[in-house]
Amino acid sequence: SYELTQPLSVSVALGQTARITCGGNNIGSKNVHWYQQKPGQAPVLVIYRDSNRPSGIPERFSGSNSGNTATLTISRAQAGDEAAYYCQVWDSSTVVFGGGTKLTVL
Amino acid sequence: QVQLVQSGAEVKKPGASVKVSCKASAYSFTGYYMHWVRQAPGQGLEWMGWINPNSGGTNYAQKFQGRVTMTRDTSISTAYMELSRVKSDDTAVYYCSRGDVGDFMVWGRGTLVTVSS
Numbered sequence: 001s002y003e004l005t006q007p008l009s010v011s012v013a014l015g016q017t018a019r020i021t022c023g024g025n026n027i028g029s030k031n032v033h034w035y036q037q038k039p040g041q042a043p044v045l046v047i048y049r050d051s052n053r054p055s056g057i058p059e060r061f062s063g064s065n066s067g068n069t070a071t072l073t074i075s076r077a078q079a080g081d082e083a084a085y086y087c088q089v090w091d092s093s094t095v096v097f098g099g100g101t102k103l104t105v106l
Numbered sequence: 107q108v109q110l111v112q113s114g115a116e117v118k119k120p121g122a123s124v125k126v127s128c129k130a131s132a133y134s135f136t137g138y139y140m141h142w143v144r145q146a147p148g149q150g151l152e153w154m155g156w157i158n159p160n161s162g163g164t165n166y167a168q169k170f171q172g173r174v175t176m177t178r179d180t181s182i183s184t185a186y187m188e189l190s191r192v193k194s195d196d197t198a199v200y201y202c203s204r205g206d207v208g209d210f211m212v213w214g215r216g217t218l219v220t221v222s223s
Contacts, residue, residue: 100150
């Protein structure tokens with residue numbers, strides 16, 4: 001079965017740029033979606049189809065996908081960005097989530 | 107606005123079944139697949155499967171096949187997820203989510219299911 005690998009945690013200084021990776025075999029050939037989840041809340045879609053932002057998501061959130069790695073980039077990180085982030089793809093008619101990355105804003 | 111409203115928290119004994127509902131509003135219920143995703147305490151997101159509300163067709167994650175049943179009632183725009191023979195490690199928050207073009211834009215608030223003797 002297809003697997004997505006994310007780092008358990010990423011730290012970023014306030015106002016700096018955070019990059020969260022999502023690794024998978026030839027993931028560049030798939031559409032990757034990213035979710036933000038804060039404690040006690042449902043996930044929120046922040047990037048869809050590799051690099052598109054839903055309405056209401058700040059331009060500070062961007063995404064890219066190539067080869068074996070997809071990346072979520074958060075520019076000018078704010079305290080409110082502290083959350084868990086999950087990548088997601090479809091593979092063989094099933095949905096696969098990455099294990100999640102806890103982003104800490106210092 | 108588009109909304110998914112889930113049923114309330116449940117406490118079940120091991121071996122019992124639990125059924126969670128998800129009522130959709132402000133969009134065409136039969137126009138989008140409904141997915142179920144669960145999250146154990148302190149853990150990540152785990153996809154369980156989907157139901158096509160139009161046809162009733164389903165696709166379950168292999169892990170849950172034989173234990174999960176997803177159904178719908180189109181007259182009240184409601185999807186259901188029933189998990190049988192629950193165990194302690196089925197304790198989790200269960201989310202319904204509307205499937206869009208491969209992604210999940212709309213989520214319910216989640217239903218906590220606790221399995222305890």
